[in-house]
Amino acid sequence: MSRLSRVFLTVLFLCVGLSVSSCAGATTSTPEQSAPSPTTPPPTEPIPPTETLAPPTPTQPPPTDTPPPTVTPTEEPIELNPSPRGYISMAYDSESKQVILFGGATGDENDPANYSGETWAFDVATQIWTEMKPPKSPSARSSSGSIGL
Secondary structure: OHHHHHHHHHHHHHOOOOHHHHHOOOOOEEEOOOOOOOOOOOOOOOOOOOEEEEOOOOOOOOOOOOOOOOOOOOOOOOOOOOOEEEEEEEEEEEOEEEEEEEEEEOOHHHHHHHOOOOOOEEOOOOOOOEEEOOOOOOOOOOOOOOOOO
């Protein structure tokens, strides 16, 4: 390797931050320098400490002279309807103009535990169901017959 090549490589390595002596055992010897120069790390700037951010403080809305709105509950009628069921007994009462529903099965029709003993009246004019609770009524049953008088 010629002297000019060594000088060029030395300058190249020094510009990159490496020393020629650390590169695969290469040495530089010039008449002015008899020993390889020690490697010095590039100067580093200290990293400034980061700011510790305080959590945001909750802000209160400004006071107002207007009172908060009041909520007035509205009374809506609760609609009661018979539960879904099959195998019911129904009859129309022409005097009261109501359809009377009794019993039925709310599940498996062959399981007496699913039979209902409820009596409901449907007012044809108002389209409203009302649960009837007569003092005497038949036992819970399904697939029973009825007649209208």
